[in-house]
Amino acid sequence: MFGIVGPRGVGKSTMVLQYIKENMDSHRMFYVSADQLYFSSHTLVDLVDEFAKEGGEQIFIDEIHKYENWSRELKQIYDSHPDVKVGFTGSSVLDIYKGYADLSRRAPIFMMQGLSFREYLMMFHEIEVPVYTLNDILGHKAKIIKVSHPLPLFRDYLERGYYPFANDSDYELRLRQVVNQTMEVDIPLYANMNASTGRKLKKLLAVIAQSVPFKPVMDSIATVVGVSRNVLPDYFLYMEQAGMIGQLRDDTGGIRGVGKVDKVYLDNTSLAYLLGETATDLGNIRETFFYNQMRVTFDVISSRYSDFEIDGKTFEVGGKKKGKKQLSVAKEGYVVKDDIEFGSGNIIPLWAFGLTY
Secondary structure, X not given: OEEEEOXXXXXXXXXXXXXXXXXXXXXXXXXXEOOOHHHHOOOHHHHHHHHHXXXXXXEEEEOHHHOOOHHHHHHHHHHHOOOOEEEEEEOOHHHHHHHXXXXXXXXXXXXXXOOOHHHHHHHHHOOOOOOOOHHHHHOOXXXXXXXXXXXXXXXXXXXXXXXXXXXXXXXXXXXHHHHHHHHHHHHHHHXXXXXXXXXXXXXXXXXXXXXXXXXXXXXXXXHHXXXXXXXXXXXXXXXXXXXXXXXXXXXXXXXXXXXXXXXXXXXXHHHHHHHHHHHOOHHHHHHHHHHHHHOOOOOXXXXXXXXXXXXOEEEEEEOOOOOOHHHOOOOOEEEEEXXXXXXXXXXXXXXXXXXXX
């Protein structure tokens, strides 16, 4: 048994369906969405019992978070049918983690991200690039073979390359639906909010889109949105877990995810361009890209001297004219520059940080 979780729109269901299509001749498989009408009078346990009796081998359950008590029943299925392989996906990470305790030690949970710059190159341009480590990138070993000028591809990625449906004719409409479903359905359902609170969440997201990156001042945000400042930290956390925003924390406590929130970003650059519209700031886009890509593999925290810190290394992100002044007190500092094709010394091109996964 295994689970694939992540924000809406990153391709979890599509990946499962592709696997089934490629392997359906050699295995007895079954695919079902957990919001099917069938489950109004049957349980997941009923379904897998019947499937096992028919000689079924692999079953895939999509949108598992829409099924009440899903984790308890999956635990029962795991114990009762050791010969049946079960995969499940959840479009919202919220309820998945809420029920994960019931499945501890039984089902590894894999977090699916949106496309990295490297994955975008493969998916949309059939350009194969290996995964590079951070040390490779800092040592100027990261290269895109057969591409002399990476910046035009990088610009396109920043604007619309994070989601696998970027080339669809209705791309913008679909991405807005991802935002609307997440803010108006997923989060309110998880947090037992009413419809009006869901609308306030969307207003909060709009405020963030116009302001990022910013240091959250809860009193002023609460006034604009029309909610109590005491609930805002919870709202921000729900939005972060749902893949709408990213919260950059400091090193308070020294434990990942525990520090004080220093800056708030939109989750990825595609969202930033969609929601920021004409107010989209290029400096924000650069920082959003760096944080979005590096947080997948590394514990990224805010720097006391500059923008970001990773494993004791300090990173200052900016355009090609960005200087080194803010790094003068850093033990090991790097200037991450946009608008350059290649780097030297401690100057690293921004696009290279999209090749780490």
